[in-house]
Amino acid sequence: LTTFADETRIALDTLAGRAVGLFSPSLRLGVTGLSRAGKTVFISALVHNLIHGGRLPLFEAQKSGRIARAFLEHQPDDAVPRFQYEDHVAALVDDRIWPDSTRAISEMRLTVEYESASGWNRMFSAGKLSIDIVDYPGEWLLDLPLLGKSFAEFSHEAFEMAELPVRSDLSQAWRDLSAGIDPNADADEMTARRLAESFALYLKACKQDERALSTLPPGRFLMPGDLDGSPALTFAPLPGLGEARARAGSLHAMMERRYEAYKTHVVKPFFREHIARLDRQIVLVDALQALNAGPGAVADLERALTEILACFRPGRGNLLTDLYSRRIDRILIAATKADHLHHESHDRLQAIVRRLADRAIARANFSGAAVDVVAMAAVRATREGTVKQGRETLPVIIGTPLSGERIGDETFDGTTETAIFPGDLPAKPAEVFSRRDRDTDGSDPLIRFVRFRPPKLERTAEGATLSLPHIRLDRALQFLIGDRLA
């Protein structure tokens, strides 16, 4: 039985909680995706557009003129590196080169002063929202399943994956090295290091391979952040481990201890200190690259997305539940780089991503947060035009290909504007999922994909540069923060 005092306290706490929710001036937005998905470019473009009053018709607060100003403030977490916004924008705008990609976690705080749309909110809220943007590698998220696995299970699975036909050539050197190892031999630092280095090389080779293989844990072997070379990363799976416990002083015992240390000192704190505190999340996916690489790569992207969504699934059966109780209430899955397509294909790309997300949601048995999808370009590097070919008028995209890019026999030098016909995506998303690798031999990609330089920005009569052009960045913003500026 609860006493009257207890009940009063619960009621007051609930009220206070609501009040904090209502008046809370901050929102933590996680930005993730596998490497090269477009995280750095997305954050730079989002902040630049808000600070410089970019054209954002689908972002209601901006469209209705209720945003007074947006500016950068000191981030609340002193121990986390700051997102190098100024450097990235200078690269994009002044040098017209793509900025350095995400290598580790970083953070920045953007504060928006606005006038609330409703009289009630105007009376009670300060009209100020601080958005803490947290940028982190998707590879680190994929470490979560390790928390539920022993060293023997991890080792067993790692060898199983490595022996699959798609990976066997890439893993050969590491497997050969492992074959000559006796886990029961005395622990030896040099052996541990050789094995760890060889294993890491294999994981990296999977990542760089054009087969676009899925990312395998441990994530820090691919994106070490500041842990490069530390003992927590000097381990590798061992062959032929049975049920038997490791002999004290053996290589097996040493590797097992380091694997457990990796979980305790790297994986858990990352989830507890960073992921557990997020309110909203955007997951960037390079769907175009996967579509171009073929059905195998699309299936792989779906698998990665499933694993990522599983990390954010609240409630029972989630390894994270004992780490946190707060939950993310909105997740946006965004295919960026849509400026590589003519606008007629933007909706098609979005439909394909929706299908991909639906399948991943079903597979991850995901519920809880509202999930939306968008096909966008955080920075639009192309414009559209038409080219006459005989009697036909073809829709084309026009941009400056990066130096070294090639189309047919032509190699570009990074200064010439070119029109290319990018090709169409299938009108029915189902076609993408029913294709098989054997239907394509890789010589006939869906879209012609050329990397372009960032766009040249227009200047006003006063010499100020205008904000970075984009495609549907405003739609992403509306979903991620629009309701908090209502």
Ligand code: GDP
């Ligand atoms: P990260 O590893 O997730 O931080 O990826 P980046 O943000 O560094 O993006 C990787 C690369 O993708 C960039 O260097 C660009 O070449 C390309 N890219 C990212 N976003 C866009 C975009 O919106 N439009 C175009 N055209 N290219 C993009």
